[in-house]
Amino acid sequence: MRLEYFEMIDAISRLDREAGRIEAIARVPMESPVFEGHFPGHPLVPGVLLTETMAQASGYLVLAHLGFAQMPFLMAVDKARFRSFVGPGATLEVSATLEHDGSGYAVTKAAVRHEGKLIADAELRFRTMPFPEGLDAPMRERAARIGLDIGAGA
Amino acid sequence: MSELPTAGTSATFERVADIIAETADIPRDTITPESHAIDDLGIDSLAFLDIAFAVDKAFGIKLPLERWTQEVNEGKVPAEEYFVLKNLCARIDGLVAEKAAKA
Numbered sequence: 001m002r003l004e005y006f007e008m009i010d011a012i013s014r015l016d017r018e019a020g021r022i023e024a025i026a027r028v029p030m031e032s033p034v035f036e037g038h039f040p041g042h043p044l045v046p047g048v049l050l051t052e053t054m055a056q057a058s059g060y061l062v063l064a065h066l067g068f069a070q071m072p073f074l075m076a077v078d079k080a081r082f083r084s085f086v087g088p089g090a091t092l093e094v095s096a097t098l099e100h101d102g103s104g105y106a107v108t109k110a111a112v113r114h115e116g117k118l119i120a121d122a123e124l125r126f127r128t129m130p131f132p133e134g135l136d137a138p139m140r141e142r143a144a145r146i147g148l149d150i151g152a153g154a
Numbered sequence: 155m156s157e158l159p160t161a162g163t164s165a166t167f168e169r170v171a172d173i174i175a176e177t178a179d180i181p182r183d184t185i186t187p188e189s190h191a192i193d194d195l196g197i198d199s200l201a202f203l204d205i206a207f208a209v210d211k212a213f214g215i216k217l218p219l220e221r222w223t224q225e226v227n228e229g230k231v232p233a234e235e236y237f238v239l240k241n242l243c244a245r246i247d248g249l250v251a252e253k254a255a256k257a
Contacts, residue, residue, distance in 0.1 A: 075200060075203065076200070076204070100207060100210060100211065101216075102203075102206060102207060102210055102216060102217070102219070103206075103216055103217060103218050103219040103220045103221070104203070104219045104220040104223070105203050105206070105207065105219075107207060125203070125204075125207070127203065
């Protein structure tokens with residue numbers, strides 16, 4: 001995870017297109033300016049960044065599902081729950097499942113676990129739209145870097 | 155109302171109105187078959203997608219919002235055809251019938 005750059009997902013460990021499910025790894029860095037403020041002397045990954053982590057795993061799932069034809073943008077976060085604390089050095093397991101593939105939108109359920117224990121979960125909704133000019137290539141590059149199989153559509 | 159909706163559309167309307175009331179927090183008794191989702195009920199695009207999700211789930215269909223939006227934007231279809239609730243409900247009935255015919 002490069003928290004300051006909003007690059008939350010380090011690697012895709014599994015993508016099941018048929019089932020509409022993705023699993024990913026996110027390693028919390030030992031040090032980050034984020035921890036200087038959240039909280040001084042008591043570093044914890046902020047809930048908003050756990051939400052972003054779930055959103056990014058979901059986003060890659062939607063990108064793969066749509067064959068990179070459209071870009072998902074986070075539109076709604078429902079039922080977000082932060083069940084336990086997580087700090088520097090933790091390796092997080094992030095999962096997301098596609099709950100609904102709508103016309104122009106998609107819905108996922110996502111979770112973050114640490115050593116098998118549920119840390120956070122939420123239901124996320126995305127607006128899917130044509131890639132804004134110039135975003136397609138960097139997204140494909142980033143997806144390839146984390147090992148997302150972008151499939152025949154790529 | 156000058157023309158009575160069909161029985162199917164009427165039942166669909168009740169269900170859709172319940173969904174709109176709950177999802178967009180609009181008083182149920184202000185929602186009529188003649189209501190325009192945007193002009194009369196003030197539903198914004200985010201709330202409309204919330205409603206679309208609930209409708210998709212409730213009726214087991216996929217409202218073709220992208221095609222509708224394109225048709226309206228290109229001036230091919232007036233927005234009322236999709237956003238006035240009795241028209242929306244007729245289209246939902248059509249999609250449900252289409253799905254049943256395929257099954």
